[in-house]
Amino acid sequence: MGLYxxxxxxxxxxxxxxxxxxFTMVPELGGNWQLALGCVFVSGVLFFxxxxxPLLPWLIDAIPMSLKLGIAAGIGFFxxxxxxxxxxxxxxxxxxxxxxxxxxxxxxxLAAAGFLLIAGLAVRKMPGAIIVGVIAVTLTAVAxxxxxxxxxxxxxxxxxxxxxxxxxxxxxxxGLVTMVLTLLLVTILDTAGTLIGVARQAGLLDQEGRxxxxxxxFLADSxxxxxxxxxxxxxxxxxxxxxxxxxxxxxxxxxxxxxxxSFCLHCCSRRWPRPCRSTPRRRRCCSWPV
Amino acid sequence: VPLYATAPALLFVACLMAASLGALSxxxxxxxxxxxxxxxxxxxxxSIATGIGLxxxxxxxxxxxxxxxxxxxxxxxxxxxxxxxxxxxx
Numbered sequence: 001m002g003l004y005x006x007x008x009x010x011x012x013x014x015x016x017x018x019x020x021x022x023f024t025m026v027p028e029l030g031g032n033w034q035l036a037l038g039c040v041f042v043s044g045v046l047f048f049x050x051x052x053x054p055l056l057p058w059l060i061d062a063i064p065m066s067l068k069l070g071i072a073a074g075i076g077f078f079x080x081x082x083x084x085x086x087x088x089x090x091x092x093x094x095x096x097x098x099x100x101x102x103x104x105x106x107x108x109x110l111a112a113a114g115f116l117l118i119a120g121l122a123v124r125k126m127p128g129a130i131i132v133g134v135i136a137v138t139l140t141a142v143a144x145x146x147x148x149x150x151x152x153x154x155x156x157x158x159x160x161x162x163x164x165x166x167x168x169x170x171x172x173x174x175g176l177v178t179m180v181l182t183l184l185l186v187t188i189l190d191t192a193g194t195l196i197g198v199a200r201q202a203g204l205l206d207q208e209g210r211x212x213x214x215x216x217x218f219l220a221d222s223x224x225x226x227x228x229x230x231x232x233x234x235x236x237x238x239x240x241x242x243x244x245x246x247x248x249x250x251x252x253x254x255x256x257x258x259x260x261x262s263f264c265l266h267c268c269s270r271r272w273p274r275p276c277r278s279t280p281r282r283r284r285c286c287s288w289p290v
Numbered sequence: 291v292p293l294y295a296t297a298p299a300l301l302f303v304a305c306l307m308a309a310s311l312g313a314l315s316x317x318x319x320x321x322x323x324x325x326x327x328x329x330x331x332x333x334x335x336x337s338i339a340t341g342i343g344l345x346x347x348x349x350x351x352x353x354x355x356x357x358x359x360x361x362x363x364x365x366x367x368x369x370x371x372x373x374x375x376x377x378x379x380x
Binding site for chain 2: 066069082083130131146147178193200
C-alpha cells in the first residue's frame with residue numbers, strides 16, 4: 001500500500017472476516033480449514049482481478065457523500081466499541097446484550113484515564129498526544145504490577161503451521177460459489193469502506209469526495225488478500241491509525257511490525273501527500289493533533 | 291503494550307472519525323437516515339460490510355419511496371442488490 005499506492009495506510013487482518021472464517025466457514029466445511037483457506041485465496045484472486053479493472057475506483061467515487069460520511073462515522077463507532085471492549089469498559093451481558101464492565105478492575109480505570117489524557121493533550125495541541133497516552137498507561141500498568149515487563153519486542157508467532165496449506169482445487173470441485181462470492185462482497189465493502197473512512201479522516205479525499213489513486217490502493221489491498229491466504233486465514237482490509245484494534249488477532253505480531261516498518265518508510269520517502277507525524281521538522285504542517 | 295493501553299488511542303481516533311456526522315445534510319432524511327443506519331449497524335453487527343450493505347439498501351428504498359429514484363446511481367444500486375442477495379441466499 002505504501003510503496004505502490006503512496007498512501008499512508010497500512011494493511012492488517014480484518015477482524016470481522018476472521019470471525020466469519022473461524023465460526024462460519026470452517027464449521028460449514030466440516031472443520032476443513034485448508035479448503036476454507038482455498039476459498040479465501042480464490043476470492044482474493046477475484047478481488048485482485050476486479051482491482052485491475054476500473055470498476056472498484058468507479059464504485060468508490062460513485063458512492064453518495066452522505067453514505068461516505070456514514071461509513072467514516074460508522075467505522076469510528078465500530079472502533080469505539082472494540083476499544084471499549086478491549087479496555088473492559090463494555091462487557092457482554094446475557095440479558096441486556098451489553099453492559100458496563102467490572103468497575104473493580106484497574107485496567108478499565110487506566111484506559112479511561114488514558115483516554116482523557118490523550119483527549120486533553122490533543123486539545124492543547126501537544127504533538128504525540130496519542131503515543132504519550134499509550135506509553136503513560138503502559139508504564140503505569142507496569143508500575144502497578146498489572147503487566148510483566150516483556151522487554152521491548154516480541155518474536156512474531158510462527159507461520160509454518162498455516163503456510164501454503166490452502167486447498168485450491170477443492171474449491172472448484174465442491175462448487176463453493178456462495179462462500180467465495182460472500183467473501184468477495186464482504187472484502188470489497190470492507191476495503192472500500194475502510195479506505196473511504198481513513199482517507200476522509202486523513203484528508204486524502206479531494207474536493208468532490210473522490211479518492212485519487214484508488215486503483216493502486218485497491219491493487220495493493222487485493223494483492224495482499226490473495227497473498228495473505230498463503231500465509232494465514234483472511235483478507236486484509238486497509239487500516240490506518242486504527243491498526244491497534246487488530247492486535248488481538250490470531251497472528252498479530254508480524255503485521256503490526258510490518259505496518260510500523262512501512263510507516264517509517266513513508267516518513268522517509270518524502271513523496272507522501274501529507275507530512276508524517278513522526279518527522280519533527282515537518283510536524284507543524286500536520287493538521288492531525290497527534 | 292497491553293490492549294487496555296492502546297484502547298484509549300483507538301477510542302480517541304474513533305471520536306475524531308465520528309465527527310464526520312457533522313458534515314451530513316441533516317435537512318434531508320433520505321440522506322441522513324441511511325447514513326445513520328450504517329453508523330448504528332456497523333458496531334451492532336460487528337462488521338463494516340454489513341453496516342454498509344444495510345445502509346445502502348435503506349438508501350435505495352428511501353429514495354425510491356420518496357419518489358426520487360432518479361438520484362440512485364448504479365454503484366449504490368449494485369451494492370444494495372448484491373448485499374440483499376447475500377442476506378437472502380448466503
